[in-house]
Amino acid sequence: MTRSTVSRLVDELIRAGIVAEHDPRGAGGPGRPAVPLTPAGGTIVGLGLQVNVDYMAGRVMDLTGAIVAEEHVAGDFESSDPAAVLSAAGDLTRDLVGRATASGARVARACLGLPGLVDTGNRRLLLAPNLGWHELTPADLMGPRLLPPGVELLVDNDANLAAYGVAHEAPGRVADSSTFLYVAGDIGVGAGIVVDGRVVRGQHGWAGEIGHVSIEPTGPQCHCGARGCLERYAGKHAVLEAAALPTSATPADLAAAAASGYGAPRVAVERAAWALGIALAGTVNVIDVGEIVLGAAFIPLVDLLRPGIEEQLRVRTLAGPWSSTTLRVAPADAAPAATGGAMRALEWVAREPAAWIDAVARTSA
Incomplete structure (x- = not known):
């Protein structure tokens, strides 16, 4: 790519809040000074959610890997009523989304981790033996106005999300x-x-x-x-x-x-x-x-x-x-699937920034 093409692409990423530009380095030396670029902090966030047998949790993370907001709620959800538990998880979700957007951040996606067999394509839980749940769609039970318009809720197995979190130092960085x-x-x-x-x-x-x-x-x-x-x-x-x-x-x-x-x-x-x-x-x-x-x-x-x-x-x-x-x-973490879920929620922004920018433009139109 030409220098002008690279500059144009970088300008797009800066305007979208995906990267941040810092003070030039090497001023006074030969050639044009280098301008450092890093993932932007506090602009775009992913929401990771986790419901386990004895707690539910949520974690909001930005592209740098910093935690913007989080919540951990102890409970006893063994052989529980999924409608009641997921309704409470919906309240937790809305609270965290509100706190994130109040800080000026845009939520990319949310990802819910559950301890059981999950049909990720259809975002359904098939079986969670210890919760006593089977064949349900979590989003249907978490209540209305769960996420901002255009923001998707992914559903995955909690161990898979925790493993994904361990495999990454920060969103998009293995x-x-x-x-x-x-x-x-x-x-x-x-x-x-x-x-x-x-x-x-x-x-x-x-x-x-x-x-x-x-x-x-x-x-x-x-x-x-x-x-x-x-x-x-x-x-x-x-x-x-x-x-x-x-x-x-x-x-x-x-x-x-x-x-x-x-x-x-x-x-x-x-x-x-x-x-x-x-x-x-x-x-x-x-x-x-x-x-x-x-x-x-x-x-x-x-x-x-x-x-x-x-x-x-x-x-x-x-x-x-x-x-x-x-x-x-593994690193100590009170809600590892929430951490991995937040990282996975940001994965498409890190991997396909152009698709993310187009999606935001369509939602805003």
Whole structure:
């Protein structure tokens, strides 16, 4: 491209609020001084939303990765009424949108993460066993005037969104380590497969349901209807029950109890590590990934889980003698799917700025 074409395109991006121009550098030296350009802050934002079994959350992020507004609401949504819960999520959404627009920002998209099977094309939740929800369209239950005109609500699996967030340093900027298996421990156990910063979804978009891999075919009954699923050994409630701790205890409470001596909490965590190691080794054998990232409720327990997981990976991974699997921890985040959802909501602005500019022009006309 010619210099004039580049200048014209940059001017368009500046006018659209996608990039910001800074003071020239190198003034006084030979040639024209360089004008630094960076993603614009506070102009265009993405809204990430998350409904989990024990909380709902929302996070508004701008193109620099800065948080413009956020909210985290504790709750008990196990086997809940989806109309009531999603109506509350709609109120949270409208509040966050209002706070963002009051600051002068324009909302690009919103993305809702749910713990279950999601038909992303039709933006429908098919099944969320721990919530007790099935076959619903979240936008229909979140109420009217949810988002500004022309702004879409995407729906995705929460582990996929969390994995997307871990794979990116900021909207549109892939992290150095961007190929891995992300595994989130909560009431359920979910996973996201990431290759070069992109989430691998499978034919129907349902890849990553590691929580329903069978550890013992005759094991305890799972909410999904099957027996012996991983989440009945490594899900937060399952581990707390085995540890003889109340389900209100935090993962940090469990870690402290397990580290204090060899009693029920330590046995429960070691059992979870054994089950996780079996499921993860089988997954590594199938998808050939060299890095596993543990997130959500697993973060405080990583040091206690690591020996049991790595032992199972060592003895059960066929390629173990030739290739090791690295186990690392995700950044601490109270609502990782909300973070990933906000980044994904901004993805099309970062990847296709011309399409974004055209869409804004049509909406404003």
